[in-house]
Amino acid sequence: xxxxxxxAINLPNKTAxxxxxxxxxxxxxxxxxxxxxxxxxxxxxxxxxxxxxCCLKTHVDILEDFDQDLIDKLKKxxxxxxxxxxxxxxxxxxxxxxxxxxSKGIYKIAEWADIIDAHAIPGDGIILGLKxxxxxxxxxxxxxxxxxxxxxxxxxxxxxxxxxxxxRHKDFVIGFISGKKYNSCEELIVMTPGVSLDNSNDDLGQxxxxxxxxxxxxxxxxIVGRGIYGKGKDPVVEAQRYRxxxxxxxxxxxxx
Ligand code: 5FU
Numbered sequence: 618x619x620x621x622x623x624x625a626i627n628l629p630n631k632t633a634x635x636x637x638x639x640x641x642x643x644x645x646x647x648x649x650x651x652x653x654x655x656x657x658x659x660x661x662x663x664x665x666x667x668x669x670x671c672c673l674k675t676h677v678d679i680l681e682d683f684d685q686d687l688i689d690k691l692k693k694x695x696x697x698x699x700x701x702x703x704x705x706x707x708x709x710x711x712x713x714x715x716x717x718x719x720s721k722g723i724y725k726i727a728e729w730a731d732i733i734d735a736h737a738i739p740g741d742g743i744i745l746g747l748k749x750x751x752x753x754x755x756x757x758x759x760x761x762x763x764x765x766x767x768x769x770x771x772x773x774x775x776x777x778x779x780x781x782x783x784x785r786h787k788d789f790v791i792g793f794i795s796g797k798k799y800n801s802c803e804e805l806i807v808m809t810p811g812v813s814l815d816n817s818n819d820d821l822g823q824x825x826x827x828x829x830x831x832x833x834x835x836x837x838x839x840i841v842g843r844g845i846y847g848k849g850k851d852p853v854v855e856a857q858r859y860r861x862x863x864x865x866x867x868x869x870x871x872x873x
Contacts, residue, residue, distance in 0.1 A: 618871055621646070621837070624804065632731045632757035633791040633806060636701050640671045643699065646832075646863045648672035648808060649856065650705070650842035656682045660690050662852050666845060667698025669856040672732070672808075674703045674840055677724050688729050703808075704730035707761065711739055712746025720750045727754060734759040734794055737779040744782065748789045757791035765796065765811025767822040796826070798835025809836040813844045814862060828859065832866035839863045 625637035640646055649666050651673060653659050659680060663673055673695075677683055695702060704726050708715040715735070720727040727750050735743050737760050747758055762779045763771050771779070780799050783790040792806030793799070799807075813825035828839045839862075845855040 620871065621867075628791075628804070629788050630757050630791045631755040632701065635731075636671065636757075636791075636806070639699055639701065640838075643669075643671060644864055645669055645671045645860050646838050646867055647856065647860045648674050648703065648838050648840045649845055650674045650676075650810065650840050651846075652676055652679060652842050653846065654679050654681050656680060656684070656687045659687070660694070662846050663691065663694050664698075665852045666856040667694055667700060669853075669860040670698075670700050672701045672703050672838060674705050675730070676705055677726070678706075683723070692729060701731045702729060703732040703734070703759075706730075706733050706735075708733065708735040708743060708747060709738060710743070712742035712744075712749075714746070715743055716746040716750055719747055727751060727756065730756070732757045732759060732791070734761055736761050737775070737782050741782060741785065744786045744790065748786065752789050756789075758786075758789050759792050759794050759806070759808060760790060762793040762795040762799075763797075764794070765809075765824055767818075767824055792837075796831055796834055796836065798837075806838065807836045808838040808840055810840040810842075812839045812841050812859075814858065815844065819843075828862040829866040829869075832863065832870055 621637045622641035625634045628634045647670050649670050651659055651662055760779050760783050762776050784802055795807050796809050809831045811823060811825050812828055812831055814827060816825050818824050831839055841859050846852045
């Protein structure tokens with residue numbers, strides 16, 4: 618198995634290269650899913666977990682007081698701590714619409730998010746639309762090949778078709794949201810949500826696996842949300858704990 622650093626070489630997409638290089642540099646395969654609803658909480662936790670993560674995953678549309686100042690401060694934190702920003706927007710419309718959703722409106726996602734994700738359901742047009750905006754900016758796209766939630770419909774033939782779509786657009790599609798690696802495209806990044814060391818589910822269909830489980834299945838990056846900043850948790854302590862769990866699982870996998 619290649620190291621993250623070795624995989625960075627020869628990747629066609631700059632964001633993917635940057636991500637693997639910084640994972641190696643920071644010794645972290647941890648992405649934090651920062652699902653809080655106020656700017657202050659968001660910036661406070663981002664600053665605390667920043668040193669331990671390779672990627673900060675956002676849902677900007679859940680912030681009650683979103684404004685340009687938040688983006689300016691987020692960019693400063695990105696410089697300070699060295700991480701990739703992934704807006705988990707899950708685009709799902711025709712190419713022409715997603716192009717506008719990506720670059721316009723209140724959030725202007727293309728201006729600040731290094732990575733975005735999209736459902737494969739509309740077909741190749743969704744990638745073509747997002748690519749028109751994202752490729753000149755050297756951004757990267759993840760396709761949702763599988764979801765972590767109970768009863769998710771992205772399975773079997775749908776997942777297979779999603780993998781084929783990714784292979785047709787390797788300049789812009791850098792990987793998948795999924796729980797496992799696919800044999801036919803091992804170089805593509807696999808980012809995995811639904812990761813916890815303490816819980817196996819929530820009350821709304823989320824299903825959790827441990828960092829070790831998902832890394833063993835071929836995941837490259839673990840995505841952890843409430844496990845890090847949930848009620849009563851210290852985000853610094855938890856970020857270190859998940860960083861260590863993810864990195865040790867990766868080192869063990871490299872040895873085997
Ligand atoms: F695509 C997916 C998926 O299949 N499952 C997810 O949980 C995305 N997610 C996101 O990961 C979800 O929107 C949350 O932002 C995050 C998981 O958060 P948690 O608090 O660790 O459950």
